[in-house]
Amino acid sequence: MQKQAASGMGKEAGIRKQNAASQHFRLSQGHCRQRTRSGASPRTRILAGRTAPSAQVWASAGQSGSGVGPVSFLLEGAMRALFSFVCVQPTLESTNATWTQGSNGSEPCPRDARSTHLVLPALYTGVFLAGALLNLLALWVFLHVPSSSTFIVYLKNTLVANLIMTLTLPFKILSDARLAPWQLQAFVCRVSSVVFYEAMYVGITLLGLIAFDRFLKIVRPFGKSFVKKPAFAKTVSVSIWLLFFFISLPNMILNDKEATPVSVKKCASLKSPLGLRWHRLVNYVCQAIFWTVFVMMLLFYVVIAKKVYDSYKKVRSRDGRHKQRPGGKVFVVLAVFFLCFAPFHFIRVPYTHSQTGSKMACALESHLFIAKEATLFLAATNICMTPLIYIFLCKRFTERLPCPWGRRAPASNQEQQSSQTDHMTLG
Known part of the structure; x- marks a missing residue:
């Protein structure tokens, strides 16, 4: 018992x-x-x-x-x-990743936070500081240069576009680095990023017009045409600004969904159904503008390259010197255009589809996001690269620079002959 x-x-x-x-x-x-x-x-x-x-x-x-x-x-x-x-384990994993809703609205998608929250903001900070310094210097110079040619008019409008892009970068830096309240991310989605893209595509179109202006100087160096008048360049520039303003304005207005700490992590979540359709349409229009400008620039520079090389051969045969090199400064426009903007436009169509389209695999959506952010950074470096165009192609700009670069000693007769290929395309 x-x-x-x-x-x-x-x-x-x-x-x-x-x-x-x-x-x-x-x-x-x-x-x-x-x-x-x-x-x-x-x-x-x-x-x-x-x-x-x-x-x-x-x-x-x-x-x-x-x-x-x-x-x-x-x-x-x-x-x-x-x-x-x-x-415990998911908490540890979440320290290096952020989670957003997938394209189908149900699957949570992780994104690498180290690149988007640490690396890119640091790089953008460097671009912002360099771009602000270079463009403020260029602004000071162009305030003392009269708009006496179409080339100068296009360059000044390009400078304005770069300054606007530069002013939007601090908002993106603070938002991406999570150094500001989530309300700032809503402002970035609704306003500053829209303004950034508007200024970027204005700059892209103006670079195409700069290439067209150099092309005309090669083909018809002494010809008179209304497209060579400053009044025409001013009219075209104003039209371009108005066109992209009215294209971009609905992207601000149709961002009308309520912003929350979760929804602001994905800007497309703030758009109405009509806003998503308009965003996709604008993306296709901007893609068409970019690739049209790119193809036209290639055609222009094929002709320019031939003219420059022919001039180089004439100078070499007359002087009998083989150390002279053909002028290549004019190609800086094409180089800046391709290096800064082409990678982004290879990525933008599939990325926009992942944000506004139907279901997409979570891993693919995450990779497209990282690729878009990396190529967008390259596009932002345009604000540092464009001043090279002012220095290499605009004599009046270099003459006004407050540094020894703008005060060159008189060139010898041989140096003047060897630089004729550059003078064919300098403004």
């Missing part, structure tokens, strides 16, 4: 321990779910919701068995380990 009583008391003690372990797990799980509701990753929510049935099965199985002392000990250890996996 005493042995049976002891055995019964042992079983009751084991059951109490097991019930306590089950209660401990339920409390731990509740704590875990509370953490997920307060900001843990979506994966934590999924895992926390899946673990409760298994714990209940283990607890009921332990209550019906014998030898409950070791079983309850093992069960409690398993519960603690499971709790650690559910609540």
Whole structure:
């Protein structure tokens, strides 16, 4: 009787321990779910919701068995380990990733936070400081240069576009680096990024007009035409600004969904259905503008290259010197255009489709986002590269520079002859 009583008391003690372990797990799980509701990753929510049935099965199985002392000990250890996996591991993984809703609105997609929140903001800061210095210097110079030619008019409008792009970069830097409230990200999505793209495509179109202006100077150096008058260049420049303003304005107006700390992580989440369709249409229009300008520039520079090379051969045959090189400064426009803008336009169409289209694989969407951000950084470096055009192609600009670069010694007769290929295309 005493042995049976002891055995019964042992079983009751084991059951109490097991019930306590089950209660401990339920409390731990509740704590875990509370953490997920307060900001843990979506994966934590999924895992926390899946673990409760298994714990209940283990607890009921332990209550019906014998030898409950070791079983309850093992069960409690398993519960603690499971709790650690559910609540701790996803938290550690989320330190290097941000989570956004997938393109289908249900699948959570991780994005590498190290590149978008650390590396790119640091690079953008360097571009902003260099671009601000160079463009403010260029602004000071162009204030002292009269708009007496179409070339100068196009360069001044390009400078204005670069200054606007430069002014939008601090908002992107603070937003991407998470150094400002989430409301700033909403401002970036609705205003500053739209202004950035507007200024960028104005600059792209103006670079095409600069190439066209150099082309006319080669083909008809002494010809008179209305397209060579400054009034024509001013009219075209104003028309370009108005065109891109009216194209971009709906992208601001149709960003009318309520902004939340979650929705601002993906700018497309703030757009209405009409806004998404307009955004996609504008993307295709801008793609068409870029590639049209790019093809035309290639055609212009094929002719320019031939003319420059022919002039180089004439100078070399007349002087009998082989050390002279053909002038290549004029090609800086094509180089800046291709290096800064071409990579971004290879990526932009599939990326826009991932934001506004139907379901897309989470991994592919994440890769497209990283590629878009990297190529957009290259496009932003245009604000540092464009001043090279002013220096290499605009004599009036270099003459006004407040540095020794603008004060060159008189060139010898041989140097003047060897530089004739450059003078064919300099403004």
